[in-house]
Amino acid sequence: SSSVRLLLHLQFIDYSSSVNRLLIDLLFCSFTRPSCGQPIVHFASLVGQLMLNFRLVLWCGPPPGPYLEGFDANQLDVGVLKGQIVLNKLKLRDTILSDLGLPVRLCKGYIGTLKLNIPWKHLFPTPSKPVVVEIRDVFIVLGPNLNQPYNEQAVSKRARSAKDSAVVTWEEDWRQAHLSDEEKKVNASFKEKLVASIINNLQISIHTLHIRYEDDVSYPDHPFVAGVTIHSIQARTTDEQFRPAFTGGMPTIVYKLASLEYMSIYFNTDVSEHVSKDRGDAWVTQMTSLVNGPEAHPAHQFLLAPVSMMMKLKINSKGEANIVPKMDADIAVEKFQLELDQDQYSSLLFLADGLSRFSRQSVHRHLRPHNIRPTTLRGVQAWWKYCISAVHEDVQERNRQWSWARMSNRRKTRIKYKKLYREMCTAKKDSKSKIKLQEELNSMEDDMSIDDIISYRTAIRQALLAEKKALERHRKAENDKHQSGGWFSWLTGHKDTETDALSKAFGGAMSERERQDIYEAIGFNEHDLSNVEVHSPSYVALKMKLCLKKVGICLRQGQVSMDRDDIISLDLDSLSLTLKHRPAADAIRVDLDISRVIAVDEFLRAQSIDDQTFCCLLRPRRAGHVLGQKDSTTNFASESPFLKLLFETKPMDSSADSRVVLHLEPLEVVYLPSSFRRITEFIAVPNELSSLNDVAAAAAATAGYLQEQTTASLMYAVGAPTVVIPSDDIVMVIDLGMLSVCSNLQDPSKLSVNNLEEGMYDRFDIRLDHLQALILKREDGSDMA
Numbered sequence: 001s002s003s004v005r006l007l008l009h010l011q012f013i014d015y016s017s018s019v020n021r022l023l024i025d026l027l028f029c030s031f032t033r034p035s036c037g038q039p040i041v042h043f044a045s046l047v048g049q050l051m052l053n054f055r056l057v058l059w060c061g062p063p064p065g066p067y068l069e070g071f072d073a074n075q076l077d078v079g080v081l082k083g084q085i086v087l088n089k090l091k092l093r094d095t096i097l098s099d100l101g102l103p104v105r106l107c108k109g110y111i112g113t114l115k116l117n118i119p120w121k122h123l124f125p126t127p128s129k130p131v132v133v134e135i136r137d138v139f140i141v142l143g144p145n146l147n148q149p150y151n152e153q154a155v156s157k158r159a160r161s162a163k164d165s166a167v168v169t170w171e172e173d174w175r176q177a178h179l180s181d182e183e184k185k186v187n188a189s190f191k192e193k194l195v196a197s198i199i200n201n202l203q204i205s206i207h208t209l210h211i212r213y214e215d216d217v218s219y220p221d222h223p224f225v226a227g228v229t230i231h232s233i234q235a236r237t238t239d240e241q242f243r244p245a246f247t248g249g250m251p252t253i254v255y256k257l258a259s260l261e262y263m264s265i266y267f268n269t270d271v272s273e274h275v276s277k278d279r280g281d282a283w284v285t286q287m288t289s290l291v292n293g294p295e296a297h298p299a300h301q302f303l304l305a306p307v308s309m310m311m312k313l314k315i316n317s318k319g320e321a322n323i324v325p326k327m328d329a330d331i332a333v334e335k336f337q338l339e340l341d342q343d344q345y346s347s348l349l350f351l352a353d354g355l356s357r358f359s360r361q362s363v364h365r366h367l368r369p370h371n372i373r374p375t376t377l378r379g380v381q382a383w384w385k386y387c388i389s390a391v392h393e394d395v396q397e398r399n400r401q402w403s404w405a406r407m408s409n410r411r412k413t414r415i416k417y418k419k420l421y422r423e424m425c426t427a428k429k430d431s432k433s434k435i436k437l438q439e440e441l442n443s444m445e446d447d448m449s450i451d452d453i454i455s456y457r458t459a460i461r462q463a464l465l466a467e468k469k470a471l472e473r474h475r476k477a478e479n480d481k482h483q484s485g486g487w488f489s490w491l492t493g494h495k496d497t498e499t500d501a502l503s504k505a506f507g508g509a510m511s512e513r514e515r516q517d518i519y520e521a522i523g524f525n526e527h528d529l530s531n532v533e534v535h536s537p538s539y540v541a542l543k544m545k546l547c548l549k550k551v552g553i554c555l556r557q558g559q560v561s562m563d564r565d566d567i568i569s570l571d572l573d574s575l576s577l578t579l580k581h582r583p584a585a586d587a588i589r590v591d592l593d594i595s596r597v598i599a600v601d602e603f604l605r606a607q608s609i610d611d612q613t614f615c616c617l618l619r620p621r622r623a624g625h626v627l628g629q630k631d632s633t634t635n636f637a638s639e640s641p642f643l644k645l646l647f648e649t650k651p652m653d654s655s656a657d658s659r660v661v662l663h664l665e666p667l668e669v670v671y672l673p674s675s676f677r678r679i680t681e682f683i684a685v686p687n688e689l690s691s692l693n694d695v696a697a698a699a700a701a702t703a704g705y706l707q708e709q710t711t712a713s714l715m716y717a718v719g720a721p722t723v724v725i726p727s728d729d730i731v732m733v734i735d736l737g738m739l740s741v742c743s744n745l746q747d748p749s750k751l752s753v754n755n756l757e758e759g760m761y762d763r764f765d766i767r768l769d770h771l772q773a774l775i776l777k778r779e780d781g782s783d784m785a
Contacts (some may be wrong), residue, residue: 078686085116092140099154104213105359107146107276110284112137112208130237132244139287141276144217146358149370156446159427166450167457174461199253199315203246206233210287214274219350222343224269231262242312253324256313262292263307268302269343301344305337325543333548342682353689364390374696400576414456417444421460513683537585538652548575554602555682566602567678573597574641583610587650594643595621601675610692614670621666621722639667656745667721730777739772 092109113136118131157467200527209230218222235258239245242257275283290298292306331724361368367389369382400406420437427434445453551572557565582587599618618643646661725732744763 002603018531028613034497059456067096083118083120085118087114088115096150097145099151099157101148101362102156103146103355104142105148107143107214108139108141108283110137110287111135111140112284121508130201130203132203132205135208136207137284137288138206139284140211141283141287142213143276144215144354146217146354146372148564150365150366150368155366160446161446163450163453165451170454170457174458179464199256199313200237200251200452203237204233204235206760207231208288208291209233210286210291213274213292214271214276215351216274218354219347222345222347223272223274224267224344224351224659225271226267226272227265227290228261229264229266230260231291231293232259233261235394245253252317254315255315256315258311259309260312261307261308262294263304264292264300264302265304267303267344267347269347270508284589295406301341302337302339302490303344305335305339307333307336309333313727326541327543330542331544331546335550335552336548337554339554339556345682346686349685349689354413363449364393366392382655409635414445417441417448417453417456418460420444421457422464425460425464536697537582537587538578539582539584541583542579542581544579546577548574551575555679557682566606567682568599568675569602570599570618571597582650582654585650585652587648589651592643592645593641595641601672603678604660604672604675614672614724616668617670617672617675619668621668654745656743669721670724671724725777728778730775733774733776734771735772735774737768737772741765 090111092106092111094108095106096105096109097106113134115132115134117132117134119131201231211226212225212227214225235256236244237246238255238257238573239247240253240255244257250498275286278286289296290300292298293298307628310332310558314324316324316326316328364386365387369379369386372379372382374380374383420441424434424437424441427437453633511548555567555569557567572594574593576591576719578591580590597618597620598616598737601615601617605615641663642665644661644663646659648659651659723734723736725734742765744765746763
């Protein structure tokens, strides 16, 4: 309906895309209701729009939706009317990614079942049953597309799309920045109700998802495959105890339970059989057999071992008035295991090198020879011509940037563009002149950069805004002059009510009845905006907690089909991460707790020798531990956390910009040259992969950014590590004692012209206690005296 489209347009949703239209209509089916006077017309309009959008997205005919093969859109009409849509064995076209300029291509795509249950009779006037979406057997096989030919039309289309997207984003940011406070409250409140209603009334279930990438180009001598598998994803509405239940309507607090089961990431090396080469439907069966599950355990070289997690989500639609956070998420993970062997590491480096070369070659791809090898005379000539042309093009572009002709042309373009854009902003809506102006602007933007487009538009918008404010001041002065001080002047005054602001925000195309119907369906009250007025800086609007019972990282040699030798393992027990956001103060707080950490030299521990004393390289120093040996017990519940970290911006009880509190238990560190040598050999980069310097440059840029500092309140209480350096006969033990670092903040009120220099520096109190070193003699080469 036009009312729904208007609301969506004002809620920052792009309704021009056929995919967005489909998803929006499906979601709105779950909570919108027809106007009281015309239920049949509204229902027919909604169903008709839904069927049309399904056709646009899924139909295998002409664009905009050539995504599926062998799909009969005529069967869809009856399904939508009955509220049951079931699509089976959908095959994705392999041309979906062809125009995106990506270094990958779609080899095969398949969706086993797509079910959509829309209980029409139970949606109106108030939803009593949810909209259920169920998807089964989603299989996608990708392959490399590093040496793709240059497609000028596709490149121009992507550039135009990028410009349009940037302009739309800028236009929306500008509009939001210049809304009145009342309009911002209305929009924020409606958006929160909209999101809460969609989440409450939509149930999603996805079973068996497998995305696989097969590559025999990046590392020809060792072809590899990588993939992501998920056994199931479910999101359901629950009661307060997180038991599946659907109460209907719009409750004050929405409870949602989401689960993810058996998600894994694998990276298999030296693979000769590729699924993408299979013909017929046999590849679907093979893709199914490679997904991990409760009873399926295929042999993979895992980067991420199968992991399951559960999230409990609470959404509060009353905001601060209801005290609890607007959004509270609790995520629990049993075990998170990361693994990497040397073959995987080498293949990943070659893959990164291929992607880096693809990115660099995109600059001159229009000059690059295609399918011509430099081993023939013709190939040598073509590649030399490419090298010379690329260098010549770069030199010409640098010279052109500072040429008078370009500067003069850019100035003319700027003046003309600003003039046309001003005329378009002041032209009447949907007039022929405005459409013509838009076409001229689009033609000019083809040869302009995104920065220039936004810069010119910003200048015109600011000028028009200044002119509007000047005109309003002039009109106000004139009105005050003619209507000042009369006994009955209050009769002619104008009152800007909340209804006026609401009508301005949602436009005049919507009738009052339609607007009230939609507001009632999602529980929105235009006269009660307390849920968006956050007065207290201490109110926590967002809270998220992540608990991982065990985190493991392991470096290995060998493959799953061979005898694998573990090099080193690192285990973290009971990791807890909590994030809190206070929007009124624009502040965040992060708390991190880790109960225990241990690093073990697995190669040394696996050796069939008696001396395994120093296989434990890193662990907290506890009473009763044998130096360098791994503990046999696994019960650490009674021990204090090994690490406690608190980071907070704009803390409530401090005048500092940020606060960091770190408490670290003493560590026992064993230095073994053989262990560090094995790690160094593992991470060594082959000489032929010099292009990975791009990654190093990006890391350096990030490190430079992190060097920016503000006034910080620091308090470190760190039990410095005990470093153990063993040899055959003796052991050196260096106890670095206790290290504490505390910031000494200056009181701004006590600063004056005379002592201003004292306030220009950050001051820290650093203290190191109980530093000692011991040399011990080993007895029988296995323990210490």
